[in-house]
Amino acid sequence: MKFSASFVLLAVSAVFATANPLQAVLLHNEPHRVASSQDALLERITELSALNADPVELYKLVDPEGAAGLDEPRLLHIWGEEKAEWLTEGDKLRLHRQGLKFTDITETRELGNKNKLKVQAITEFPKISYGTRVRDVISHLSVHNLRDNLEKLTSFFNRFYKSENGAASSHWLYLQVLDIIAKADPSIPLSIRKFTHTFPQSSVIARFEPKHPSPNRTAAVIIGAHQDSANYLHPLLPAPGADDDGSGTVTILEAFRALVERKFTPEYPVEFHWYAGEEGGLLGSRPIAAEYEALGRDVRAMLQFDMTAYTKANHTPTVAFITTDVSTPLTEYGILLAEEYADYPVQRKRCIFEVRRSVLICLRNFFFLGAKLFPRAGSDHMSWHDAGYIAAFATEGDPYTEFDPYVHTANDTMYLPNGEFSFDHALEFSKVAVAFAVELGGWV
Secondary structure, three states, rough: OOOHHHOOOOOOOOOOOOHHHHHOOOOOOOOOHHHHHHHHHHHHHHHHHHHOOHHHHHHEEEEOOOOHHOOOOOEEEEEOOOOEEEEHHHHHHHHHHHHOOEEEEOOOOOOHHHHHHHOOOOOOOOOOOOOHHHHHOOOOOOOOHHHHHHHHHHOOOOOOOOOOHHHHHHHHHHHHHHHHHOOOOOOOOEEEEOOOOOOOOOEEEEEEOOOOOOOOOEHHHHHEEEEOOOOOOOOOEOOOOHHHHHHHHHHHHHHHHHHHOOOOOOOOOOOEEEOOHHHHHHHHHHHHHHHHHHHHEEEEEEEEEEEEOOOOOOOOOOEEEEEEOOOHHHHHHHHHHHHHOOOOOOEEEEEEEEEOOOEEEEEEEEOOOEEEEOOOOOOOOHHHHHOOOOEEEOOOOOOOOOOOOOOOOOOOOOOOHOOOOOOEEEEEEEEHHHHHHHHHHHHO
């Protein structure tokens, strides 16, 4: 949905140092007026919250015209539940308020049906053999680039997938990727695609084509992150989304830039995906995975990066791999890559638990290669997993003991106390992304 005319006076867009018109999405780009509009919005929502705490009713009070689509029926699979159920677009806001995540399968109910006919049990992966080239690319990764890109990305008031700000932030990201490609050596076969959806925000796909295409090497290696953000108190509130998942977004953007700079020419297609609408129920990645399945396109492996920069105070920073709704062999291979190329230890602890609706009960801990979540509690890798492709999920730490408490709030920023937001941490995941691209994509 687009914000109604009545809401435009309250809505705010990001304002950066330059005069790029994309940086002022709605009315103006004067910083003092933006700050004033932000204050007005927050004051308005605070006032109306006292009248009605329900996020749907609050939305109707703040922006009646813009809230018209909240009654739209949606088929949602709440994470932790066995079956999907018909709810509404507005119910997503209520689920977020309750801390319950979900997958929206309304338009992708057939995902995975076609691939059921194919053998997906890939258990062997290539021997790690590109050490010199991987380390050369890694040496050109930059913490400064991570910081600069995230500072700009989090300048948007929020990146809510149904808003003009969500559309503008995705276009800004598209332009960053396009600029990297424009500066590439002409001998590198590269392409970029803006994958549009039924909502304003677009997904972005960049692709390294094989230098010597072969019918035996058409399966794509995919590296992904989600670009949208959400304030679970209310979607019209600020959501800088620095960690979730601005960190993953810039992590793979920096890996992509370094690979382009070092003239990466793979044997297999290698793709970088920045998904829209993850917070709306995997609304960006599911249609993309469905398209690949419908077209009969093969995927060699997919790795998602969701939250890569938070380091809990007094905890050892790690590279973690989630073990739920993933390919176990691919996860183990990802761990091998992290152990080979990253400087941080790999997370090996997980929790065995029970889940009753939203209540998680940890029964016992033991050491294992990865960190476990309750079923369906993950990220965009699940779209590829559901489509019958092998996928894995890398993140910043154990979700039960090291989870970032600031996500989905206005406080999910780069400026956390005690140095808990770490670009050095995020850079370790850029190293893993580079290794995943090169070791699985090959290098001619």
